[in-house]
Amino acid sequence: MPNRWTTLAYAAAAILVFVGAAALRCYGLDARPVHGDEANQAVKAGRLYDKGHYAYDPHEHHGPTLYYATLAPLYLSGAAGFAHSTISAYRLVPVVFSLVTLGLLLLLIPALGRGAVLWGMALTALSPALIFYSRYYIQESMLVCFALGAIVCGERYFATRRPIWAAGLGGCLGLMHATKETCVVLFAALALALVLTRLRCGWPDRKAHGLMATMPWPHAALAVGVAALVSVTLFSSFFTHLRGPLDSVLTYFTYAERSEGIGSTASHDRPWYYYLALLGYTHREAGPVWSELFGLAAGALGLLLALRPNPARTEPHSREHAFVHFLALYTVLSAAAFAIISYKTPWNLLPFYQPLLLIGGYGIHRLVSASRHNAIRAAACLAAIAGLAHLAWQYSPTNFTYAADVRNPYVYAHTSSALVNLIELVEDTAAANGGADQTPIYVLQPDGDYWPLPWYLRAFPQVGYWQEPPSTYEVPIFIADPALRGLLHEKLGDRYVVQTRSLRPAVLRDVYIRQDCWDRLLESRSTP
Amino acid sequence: MKLSKWMLFACSAICLLAMGVMGAAVAEDMEAIKIELPEPFFGGTPLDYWGPNLEPYDFKEREPFMAPKGTELISKDKPVTSSDTAPLVGELKQFTDGDKDYAKKSLIELKEGVQWVQIDLEKEATLYAICLWHFHEGKRVYFDIVAQASNDPNFKDGVTTLYNNDMDNSAGLGAGKDKEYIESEKGRLIDAKGTKARYVRFYSNGSTANGLNNYVESDVFGKF
Numbered sequence: 090m091p092n093r094w095t096t097l098a099y100a101a102a103a104i105l106v107f108v109g110a111a112a113l114r115c116y117g118l119d120a121r122p123v124h125g126d127e128a129n130q131a132v133k134a135g136r137l138y139d140k141g142h143y144a145y146d147p148h149e150h151h152g153p154t155l156y157y158a159t160l161a162p163l164y165l166s167g168a169a170g171f172a173h174s175t176i177s178a179y180r181l182v183p184v185v186f187s188l189v190t191l192g193l194l195l196l197l198i199p200a201l202g203r204g205a206v207l208w209g210m211a212l213t214a215l216s217p218a219l220i221f222y223s224r225y226y227i228q229e230s231m232l233v234c235f236a237l238g239a240i241v242c243g244e245r246y247f248a249t250r251r252p253i254w255a256a257g258l259g260g261c262l263g264l265m266h267a268t269k270e271t272c273v274v275l276f277a278a279l280a281l282a283l284v285l286t287r288l289r290c291g292w293p294d295r296k297a298h299g300l301m302a303t304m305p306w307p308h309a310a311l312a313v314g315v316a317a318l319v320s321v322t323l324f325s326s327f328f329t330h331l332r333g334p335l336d337s338v339l340t341y342f343t344y345a346e347r348s349e350g351i352g353s354t355a356s357h358d359r360p361w362y363y364y365l366a367l368l369g370y371t372h373r374e375a376g377p378v379w380s381e382l383f384g385l386a387a388g389a390l391g392l393l394l395a396l397r398p399n400p401a402r403t404e405p406h407s408r409e410h411a412f413v414h415f416l417a418l419y420t421v422l423s424a425a426a427f428a429i430i431s432y433k434t435p436w437n438l439l440p441f442y443q444p445l446l447l448i449g450g451y452g453i454h455r456l457v458s459a460s461r462h463n464a465i466r467a468a469a470c471l472a473a474i475a476g477l478a479h480l481a482w483q484y485s486p487t488n489f490t491y492a493a494d495v496r497n498p499y500v501y502a503h504t505s506s507a508l509v510n511l512i513e514l515v516e517d518t519a520a521a522n523g524g525a526d527q528t529p530i531y532v533l534q535p536d537g538d539y540w541p542l543p544w545y546l547r548a549f550p551q552v553g554y555w556q557e558p559p560s561t562y563e564v565p566i567f568i569a570d571p572a573l574r575g576l577l578h579e580k581l582g583d584r585y586v587v588q589t590r591s592l593r594p595a596v597l598r599d600v601y602i603r604q605d606c607w608d609r610l611l612e613s614r615s616t617p
Numbered sequence: 618m619k620l621s622k623w624m625l626f627a628c629s630a631i632c633l634l635a636m637g638v639m640g641a642a643v644a645e646d647m648e649a650i651k652i653e654l655p656e657p658f659f660g661g662t663p664l665d666y667w668g669p670n671l672e673p674y675d676f677k678e679r680e681p682f683m684a685p686k687g688t689e690l691i692s693k694d695k696p697v698t699s700s701d702t703a704p705l706v707g708e709l710k711q712f713t714d715g716d717k718d719y720a721k722k723s724l725i726e727l728k729e730g731v732q733w734v735q736i737d738l739e740k741e742a743t744l745y746a747i748c749l750w751h752f753h754e755g756k757r758v759y760f761d762i763v764a765q766a767s768n769d770p771n772f773k774d775g776v777t778t779l780y781n782n783d784m785d786n787s788a789g790l791g792a793g794k795d796k797e798y799i800e801s802e803k804g805r806l807i808d809a810k811g812t813k814a815r816y817v818r819f820y821s822n823g824s825t826a827n828g829l830n831n832y833v834e835s836d837v838f839g840k841f
Contacts, residue, residue, distance in 0.1 A: 374721055375707075375722075375724055376705070505828065506729050506827050507760075507823040507824065507826070507827050507828040509729075509828060510822065510828070513787065514785060517787075571667065587668055588785060589666050589668045589758075591823075591825050591826070594826050595662050597825060599668075610785065611785065611786055611792055614786040614787070614789070
């Protein structure tokens with residue numbers, strides 16, 4: 090029986106990890122330029138905030154949970170509308186769900202032990218990849234949170250047989266479905282891991298026969314019913330868009346093509362070891378070395394211990410061993426699935442990397458507690474803390490200095506930090522010519538690749554996004570693809586001043602400013 | 618009338634002769650400065666940059682820059698300061714160390730926004746030419762390049778602007794009319810026009826690659 094002081098020490102450590110994680114995730118949320126994917130999701134959430142309208146798009150933008158979850162921070166921020174909102178309010182959503190993930194880990198103490206959970210929390214709290222994408226307005230943090238929620242509820246259900254946990258399991262599965270289409274990979278990994286664990290360890294109920302026999306039909310029906318209710322409610326936009334649930338199934342035909350690298354998405358195809366290489370070692374040009382080798386090594390140790398043969402085959406598997414075996418299988422299966430899928434973006438590593446870090450916590454705990462000698466235990470503990478310190482050291486370069494720089498392994502097709510020059514030019518021109526309300530802007534982009542400009546130009550009510558040549562050329566500002574220089578030179582003549590600025594590295598946009606507006610801009614800038 | 622025509626012709630001839638003699642004398646006092654150029658970099662992605670203020674890329678060798686005899690490199694190993702005291706890459710002293718290589722080991726990287734680096738020549742000098750390299754491992758255009766000289770280390774008094782291509786005055790130092798250019802191993806040669814100053818300061822505000830500011834080297838030519 091652990092004594093009171095030890096319990097207090099664990100509680101204090103868990104609180105410290107949680108508070109530290111919150112600080113690291115909340116600090117300077119607006120520092121990084123807004124990625125194109127963040128921008129188009131913010132526009133969708135902003136539209137929902139302004140007009141109360143959302144309809145699931147089966148071709149792009151994933152499920153509805155992110156947008157509905159954003160309403161709370163937007164409301165609490167006091168933003169009068171999308172035009173007045175700040176990116177911090179949007180990024181707060183993944184931050185909150187990443188912290189809920191940390192909190193959920195505490196519910197696994199009965200299954201894993203508090204030492205393993207505490208080390209797992211520390212790894213999750215300090216992983217550069219997890220921190221970076223916890224501050225990124227995309228679905229991954231929510232998906233990781235709901236997947237862990239499903240595991241926690243499932244474990245608690247099988248431990249207690251209480252229907253509330255079955256309902257919780259269903260709710261989490263429904264939320265996973267309503268968050269991102271890649272949930273099917275995790276559903277498959279969860280199911281297969283459960284079957285294999287049952288075959289190997291007899292968990293969750295070694296006396297029962299068949300997987301479903303481990304859950305009585307009323308409880309199974311409750312779980313499925315809650316999952317369906319949550320999913321249908323969200324995909325149907327609270328029963329105002331009834332095609333949504335059907336589209337949430339049909340969308341998998343689109344994503345099946347995408348996963349095989351068909352169409353424009355082939356540019357995202359990567360080899361199977363992409364995620365491993367990204368996490369293991371990245372050193373691009375001058376700049377720091379990024380590495381989560383400590384997390385990977387801890388995870389590998391945890392997997393080895395979790396999947397090891399039962400030393401005494403006659404002994405029943407303990408609850409801890411059976412659950413950790415399930416967790417390890419789930420991690421390996423989901424990682425393998427994401428490795429096999431050709432379509433890869435760095436944030437897709439989160440759903441298997443967070444459970445790997447939890448397994449890593451189990452590995453560290455077993456290593457630290459393996460010896461009876463206090464000196465050896467202290468040395469192992471110090472080595473683990475040094476590994477955590479190395480992860481923490483990467484916080485500033487990852488999230489600030491190189492937050493939008495291609496040297497950062499987690500930066501992917503990111504908006505250039507030089508975009509601020511383009512936006513400043515447009516905003517200052519508008520300010521010198523009657524303000525944003527009085528300044529129409531045409532964005533000319535034949536392939537529609539103008540993101541994240543709709544986010545940055547949200548305060549301009551008169552912005553036209555043209556993929557075809559516009560019908561008129563009588564606006565003070567054009568932002569155009571360099572491929573249109575010939576057309577614009579012909580249409581605008583020498584009445585406009587042109588400045589070229591960066592959108593993304595090696596992706597430039599020309600800004601055309603009418604001569605009279607340009608003159609007023611220079612006049613305003615020369616005024617002290 | 619005829620006499621005055623002849624007189625006019627004779628005076629003109631004498632003047633031309635005198636100017637020729639003077640020109641020859643001046644030319645004898647001038648010589649081409651010796652700029653050591655680094656190895657060029659072959660590779661990288663072509664840059665799709667264009668603007669009315671962009672100087673066409675010149676593949677030819679640069680014409681020699683003539684300066685009074687005795688003009689020499691006076692900035693080698695001179696102290697360097699910057700608005701960014703902790704560069705992300707490299708050390709400030711590399712700006713005058715003579716290493717102009719394109720490799721990243723020769724590069725200084727400063728944070729985003731308008732930043733400057735400043736050379737202290739340690740005493741007033743007559744400046745004739747400056748050659749500046751920001752980055753030449755690939756094609757880039759750096760924005761808001763301003764070069765100034767002064768005897769005031771804070772650049773508040775007696776500031777002479779030697780180069781300014783900040784067309785829209787976004788750096789806040791006044792709108793300039795000099796050209797934007799694509800960086801290369803040749804660097805940017807700036808005519809310092811005999812300005813007398815102890816300090817030389819260079820501004821920039823990001824590039825076509827990102828918002829960071831890079832510097833490789835600067836050679837200041839002049840006489841103490």
